[in-house]
Amino acid sequence: MKILYSEEALRAGVEKMAGEIRTTYGETPLTIVSVLTGSIVLLADLIRRLEMPIRVGVIEASSYGGATTTRGELTINAELLLDIEGRDVLLVDDIFDTGHTLVRVLDKMRELQPKSLRSAVLLRKHGRQEVDALPDFVAFDIPDEFVVGYGLDYDDHYRNLPYLAVMEDADLEQHPKLTAKQGV
Numbered sequence: 001m002k003i004l005y006s007e008e009a010l011r012a013g014v015e016k017m018a019g020e021i022r023t024t025y026g027e028t029p030l031t032i033v034s035v036l037t038g039s040i041v042l043l044a045d046l047i048r049r050l051e052m053p054i055r056v057g058v059i060e061a062s063s064y065g066g067a068t069t070t071r072g073e074l075t076i077n078a079e080l081l082l083d084i085e086g087r088d089v090l091l092v093d094d095i096f097d098t099g100h101t102l103v104r105v106l107d108k109m110r111e112l113q114p115k116s117l118r119s120a121v122l123l124r125k126h127g128r129q130e131v132d133a134l135p136d137f138v139a140f141d142i143p144d145e146f147v148v149g150y151g152l153d154y155d156d157h158y159r160n161l162p163y164l165a166v167m168e169d170a171d172l173e174q175h176p177k178l179t180a181k182q183g184v
């Protein structure tokens with residue numbers, strides 16, 4: 001795997017984005033909604049850098065595509081979502097690729113009538129956007145490569161890598177053998 005951002009680089013990027021969020025909201029109480037599962041590591045780091053009153057909730061978005069695509073049906077499960085009606089809400093996700101996931105989740109949340117709704121992502125993939133909307137806060141713009149680590153998975157693995165890495169062809173070939181051998 002090729003490291004794209006080290007732990008230190010990720011920390012600096014998240015800190016910078018947290019500063020932009022603090023500037024935008026000031027002391028306004030904020031409800032953070034994290035899109036499971038890819039954003040959990042970002043969520044943990046981001047909320048500890050927001051020195052302001054916040055509530056934290058989650059929403060689940062899953063797609064039944066291949067391991068490296070989001071093609072296929074997107075299912076949104078809002079059962080775990082906090083009450084967001086009349087609240088200032090910030091949606092947090094791992095990556096804005098085509099943008100369909102973010103747009104669908106934002107649409108779903110708008111039905112619940114928050115007072116305001118913005119979005120923050122760790123990564124935006126260059127040249128892949130298929131929707132009109134853009135995230136309000138972006139920590140890193142990355143090239144069009146498949147990345148893992150810092151919450152992002154390949155086949156539900158690698159979310160625990162503390163850095164962000166590009167999954168290369170050799171890694172993809174290795175992966176099924178590794179998982180078969182470990183029996184996971």
Ligand code: 5GP
Pocket residue numbers: 038069070093094095096097098099100101102145146147148152153154
């Ligand atoms: P979109 O709907 O914007 O095309 O896709 C967003 C979702 O696709 C992300 O939340 C993530 O689950 C997945 N995704 C897109 N690109 C990547 C990538 O490079 N690496 C990983 N691990 N997931 C990705």
Ligand code: MG
Pocket residue numbers: 035036037038039061093094095101
């Ligand atoms: Mg996701």
Ligand code: MG
Pocket residue numbers: 038152153154
């Ligand atoms: Mg995934």
